[in-house]
Amino acid sequence: MSVRSLCTTLVLSVALTGVVVPTASARPLTYELPGDLRGSKFEGIGYDARAQRFYVSETTGGEIHRGRLGAAAASEWLAGDGTDGRWTARGVTVDSRGRVYVAGGPNRIDHPGAPDLWVYDRDGKLLAALRTGVPNAFxxxxxxxxxxxxxxxxxxxxxxxxxxxxxxxxTIRTWADATGTIPTQTGFNLGGIVLSPDRTALIVAQGNVGKLWRFALRTGAVSAVDTGTADLVNADGLVQDGRTLWVVRNFSKVLTTLRLAQDGRTARLVAATPTDPERVLTTAKLVQGRLLLVDSKFDEPTATPPYQVVALTPPRR
Structure with a gap:
């Protein structure tokens, strides 16, 4: 076993009071992602529950990789490097019909006229390549x-x-603009997004200042989520399951667990669990009781393999 593999195993094996616990041995603890010699970095993950497949975005090139839960290695599903006007990719999600949505991050900033977002069917057919029309949109x-x-x-x-x-x-349109409520700060502002437990609002992370915001779905009204004493700086991906909200805090290397009110107006700190100190995890999806988290490689000037998605059983208490 390599030193890196041993470290990962040890980190995942400490009790919940220290760090996250191991997953069932019948399924892979890590999933290998394709990469290239110039160094690959990754960010988003989506999951198709019906097909039991996950999708991971590569920021360096915009490739989309697809894997199966029972297989230890994913493969390239969609090419990047300008395919469909996509040179980079960020968030990924999948709807109930298996359609895969890919957010482009700064794709149009770096390549004027290029799309901001793509939608594909399960077979990889392009359904839409959309532009917001908003300058400097990420x-x-x-x-x-x-x-x-x-x-x-x-x-x-x-x-x-x-x-x-x-x-x-x-179509794509600006649904809510909270310029008068949410100050834009240096760095990455709005990032992770989930539904409130009662599905009446969106809960959105502003990672650079460690805040959560609530967007009412009926009106678009925006208010701060009262998170008490929880430290949420570097909040990136959000995962919601009932009233449990997991916050993936990338460079802080912490998985924070919150207990949300049904309407998402308040959140109580449950646990702040260290993750693997050798990984910068960006976001996750809850899949059959496990979190699948993307190891971004954002801490490496030139990323080197292994490129991986990490599986773990999250704290819930």
Whole structure:
């Protein structure tokens, strides 16, 4: 066993009071991702529950990789390097019909005229390549709302976009603009996004200042979530399961567990659990009782293998 593998095993094996616990041995603890010699970095993850497949985005090139829960290695599903106008990719989510939504981060900033977001079917057919029309938009993360539309955060402004399809026609528009409520700070602003437990609101992370915001789905009204004493600086990906909210705090290397009110207006700290100190984890999806977390490689100037998704059993107490 390599030193890196041993370290990962030890970190995942400490009791809940220290760090996250190991997953069932019948399934892989890590999933290998394709990479290239120039160094690959990764960010988003989506999951298709019906097909039991996960999708991971590569920021360096925009490739999308796909894996199966029972197989230890994923493979490239969609090419990058300009395919469909995609040179980079960030958040990924999958709707109930198996359609895969990919947020482009700074894709259009770096390549004027290029799309901000793509939608594909399960077979990899491009359904839509959309542009927000908003200058300097950085589309980060996504969630599927109760109405079947996808809601997407902008990390460069306090905005949430809505992506919808009707009779085969896809549209993207600015759904909420909280410029008067959420101050834009240096660094990455709005990122991770989930539904409140009662599905009446979106809960959005502002990682650079460690805050959560609530966007009411009926009105678009925005208010701060009262998180008490919880330290949420570097909040990146959010995962919601009932009233449990896990906050993946990338460079802090902590998985914070919160207990949300049903309407998402308040959150109570449950645990702050250290993650593998050798990994910068960006976001996750809850899959059959385990969290699948993306090891971004963002801490490496030139990333080197192994490129991996890490599986762990999250704290819930």
């Amino acid at each position: 589309l980060n993360d996504l969630v599927i709302g109760p109405d079947g539309a996808a809601y997407v955060t902008n990390s460069n402004a306090p905005q949430v976009f809505r992506v919808a399809e009707q009779h085969g026609l896809w």
